[in-house]
Amino acid sequence: MMVPRTLFEKVWQSHVVTTRGAGTRDDPGPALLYVDLHLVHEVTSPQAFEGLRLAGRKVRRPELTVATVDHNVPTGDRRLPIADETAARQVATLVRNARETGIELFDLDAPDQGIVHVIGPELGLTQPGMVIVCGDSHTSTHGAFGALAFGIGTSEVEHVLATQCIVQNRPRTMEVRFSGVPAAGIAAKDLILALIRRIGIAGATGYVLEYTGEAIEGLSMEGRMTICNMSIEAGARAGMVAPDATTFAYLQSRPRTPRGEAWERAVSRWSSLRSDPGADHERSIRIDAAALAPQVTWGTNPAMAADITERVPDPADAASEADRLSYRRALEYMDLRPGTPLEGLRVDRVFLGSCTNGRIEDLRDAATMARGRNVAPGVRAMVVPGSQRVKTEAEREGLDRDFTEAGFEWRNPGCSMCLGMNEDILLPGERCASTSNRNFEGRQGKGGRTHLMSPAMAAAAAVEGCLVDVRGYIRS
Amino acid sequence: MQAFKTHSGRVVALPRADVDTDQIIPKQFLKRIERTGFGPSLFFDWRYRPDGLPNPEFELNHPDAAGASVLVTGPNFGCGSSREHAPWALHDYGFRALIAPSFADIFYGNCCQNGLLPVVLQEGEVAELIRRAEASVGGYELNVDLIERTVSDTAGFAARFQMDSYRREMLLRGLDEIGRTLELEAGIAAFERHRSEPAVRGVS
Numbered sequence: 124m125m126v127p128r129t130l131f132e133k134v135w136q137s138h139v140v141t142t143r144g145a146g147t148r149d150d151p152g153p154a155l156l157y158v159d160l161h162l163v164h165e166v167t168s169p170q171a172f173e174g175l176r177l178a179g180r181k182v183r184r185p186e187l188t189v190a191t192v193d194h195n196v197p198t199g200d201r202r203l204p205i206a207d208e209t210a211a212r213q214v215a216t217l218v219r220n221a222r223e224t225g226i227e228l229f230d231l232d233a234p235d236q237g238i239v240h241v242i243g244p245e246l247g248l249t250q251p252g253m254v255i256v257c258g259d260s261h262t263s264t265h266g267a268f269g270a271l272a273f274g275i276g277t278s279e280v281e282h283v284l285a286t287q288c289i290v291q292n293r294p295r296t297m298e299v300r301f302s303g304v305p306a307a308g309i310a311a312k313d314l315i316l317a318l319i320r321r322i323g324i325a326g327a328t329g330y331v332l333e334y335t336g337e338a339i340e341g342l343s344m345e346g347r348m349t350i351c352n353m354s355i356e357a358g359a360r361a362g363m364v365a366p367d368a369t370t371f372a373y374l375q376s377r378p379r380t381p382r383g384e385a386w387e388r389a390v391s392r393w394s395s396l397r398s399d400p401g402a403d404h405e406r407s408i409r410i411d412a413a414a415l416a417p418q419v420t421w422g423t424n425p426a427m428a429a430d431i432t433e434r435v436p437d438p439a440d441a442a443s444e445a446d447r448l449s450y451r452r453a454l455e456y457m458d459l460r461p462g463t464p465l466e467g468l469r470v471d472r473v474f475l476g477s478c479t480n481g482r483i484e485d486l487r488d489a490a491t492m493a494r495g496r497n498v499a500p501g502v503r504a505m506v507v508p509g510s511q512r513v514k515t516e517a518e519r520e521g522l523d524r525d526f527t528e529a530g531f532e533w534r535n536p537g538c539s540m541c542l543g544m545n546e547d548i549l550l551p552g553e554r555c556a557s558t559s560n561r562n563f564e565g566r567q568g569k570g571g572r573t574h575l576m577s578p579a580m581a582a583a584a585a586v587e588g589c590l591v592d593v594r595g596y597i598r599s
Numbered sequence: 600m601q602a603f604k605t606h607s608g609r610v611v612a613l614p615r616a617d618v619d620t621d622q623i624i625p626k627q628f629l630k631r632i633e634r635t636g637f638g639p640s641l642f643f644d645w646r647y648r649p650d651g652l653p654n655p656e657f658e659l660n661h662p663d664a665a666g667a668s669v670l671v672t673g674p675n676f677g678c679g680s681s682r683e684h685a686p687w688a689l690h691d692y693g694f695r696a697l698i699a700p701s702f703a704d705i706f707y708g709n710c711c712q713n714g715l716l717p718v719v720l721q722e723g724e725v726a727e728l729i730r731r732a733e734a735s736v737g738g739y740e741l742n743v744d745l746i747e748r749t750v751s752d753t754a755g756f757a758a759r760f761q762m763d764s765y766r767r768e769m770l771l772r773g774l775d776e777i778g779r780t781l782e783l784e785a786g787i788a789a790f791e792r793h794r795s796e797p798a799v800r801g802v803s
């Protein structure tokens with residue numbers, strides 16, 4: 124009888140070219156894994172191309188690499204040249220590198236430009252069963268399709284360019300089962316924040332997470348991507364969801380997925396990509412999705428989260444001395460006092476976008492809150508679609524008008540204020556309701572204070588001028 | 600890559616948990632297209648005051664930390680963004696070894712790619728090193744030995760650490776990983792021939 128295998132094991136085993144190192148039980152050594160799709164952006168790639176050039180090496184399979192500009196592109200008027208000289212140089216460097224090596228590039232004015240983790244799936248480049256890497260930690264997003272997708276460093280980018288392979292230690296696996304059906308107003312973002320809050324930002328270090336359960340099966344691909352995207356915020360190497368009918372429906376007729384008979388063959392191959400009954404995960408954790416309330420972060424890492432109905436915690440109640448210290452530091456940075464209700468906390472800025480929540484469904488959710496209402500006086504709210512395609516589709520549906528009529532700014536695609544490498548940044552002391560993935564000190568601008576939440580929650584915060592419980596806000 | 604065999608150097612303790620790569624090197628410095636020149640921007644927001652002068656409160660700015668090349672810090676160091684600019688900045692500043700109870704995955708690998716040795720010790724051992732560093736007057740020194748896999752000082756501290764043999768050998772010999780993999784070209788080509796490869800460049 125065949126030994127039952129997990130989804131992860133199936134993808135991993137089918138990509139091992141050879142093993143490296145000692146090969147003993149205690150020291151198995153890493154594997155050399157074949158990479159099906161390598162995604163590249165302007166910030167983590169220039170030194171890799173330069174390294175190749177200096178060593179006189181070639182890109183081994185340029186057709187398996189796709190590049191886009193996203194991290195430091197302006198989101199305002201695209202007809203103007205990039206004002207920031209060093210950013211312009213970085214973008215120009217990627218354009219030149221792609222041209223010289225024969226790699227396909229979605230440049231600033233390409234109709235398919237966008238955040239690397241948004242365009243991969245929407246073009247159908249991302250497919251089940253693949254090994255996908257990118258010099259970016261949120262590469263875990265692509266695991267929503269049943270791919271093994273993880274972030275790598277720039278030296279590894281160079282290694283993949285030169286060899287189409289990556290050296291990897293085999294991670295362990297953890298099943299995260301979300302049982303039950305979430306209540307109205309509870310989004311994928313709430314599920315993943317609840318998980319990180321439970322296990323901590325290093326709780327999944329060394330693991331690949333496989334998300335299962337009713338709540339995951341009921342999610343759209345956008346929702347599954349939000350969850351896999353933030354796996355890295357729990358320290359995980361990657362997150363995965365077994366492909367199913369939802370996955371295939373999303374992928375069918377995407378520009379880069381197979382057609383006709385080849386599509387049928389692909390679907391039948393992909394259908395076997397699920398954990399066999401009885402397959403062992405090294406750890407497992409269960410979360411009752413039906414019991415979840417909307418989540419918001421109050422601190423300076425994504426595990427510092429609470430129900431919107433709760434209050435800012437008191438460091439004195441923290442579980443350990445180390446936690447007490449980091450809670451105190453976080454509250455000081457966030458300018459929050461213990462016991463303050465989270466609901467009602469005033470915000471200055473609202474950011475809707477990023478590879479976590481910059482997809483069409485996210486914008487639809489947010490637009491529902493914005494429609495026919497107005498951004499509160501004194502609040503600056505911006506919507507940054509994840510890609511040109513998302514932007515075009517939103518405009519076709521009239522979402523841009525919902526936003527602009529309510530007083531939101533409607534901008535061009537890119538990472539924008541998720542990390543603030545371009546001019547979209549928080550000013551010191553500004554408080555922001557954000558749909559992005561990191562609330563680290565200074566992430567959205569030095570001295571800026573970030574509260575992470577779902578798109579609907581962020582849009583509602585823009586309208587009310589403060590954090591609110593979106594459940595009291597849903598229109599019938 | 601620069602080899603790492605043994606190193607003796609001055610210690611600076613940064614007793615904080617979960618130091619993320621956004622703190623190690625903030626995003627405004629990621630626009631360079633070189634691997635060098637990041638040292639002055641290391642820990643920028645903590646290291647300098649708003650007026651641009653060094654913040655005397657920050658551990659690295661303490662006189663006893665001048666010229667430090669061994670960083671002792673809290674768990675989950677290097678979490679967050681995959682930016683290799685973080686180890687580049689630490690290395691460029693002068694660090695040769697990092698000691699912590701744990702490191703984030705991608706960061707750990709990135710350090711090994713740059714001859715910057717990440718050493719995982721027990722929580723109690725790290726706490727002891729921090730105590731010794733903070734109690735010392737005029738600077739505290741450690742010896743980090745990858746051949747023997749030990750960390751020691753001259754006052755009786757000695758601890759062993761683990762590292763997988765593949766990475767250890769790469770660091771000890773300063774090997775070029777790409778060169779090592781390229782030697783396996785025949786195997787990679789055979790792998791490509793014998794699989795049904797997903798179509799990336801489709802029919803659009």
Ligand code: SF4
Nearest residue numbers: 261477478538541542
């Ligand atoms: S949107 Fe944010 S997290 Fe996503 S790739 Fe861009 S910078 Fe990274």
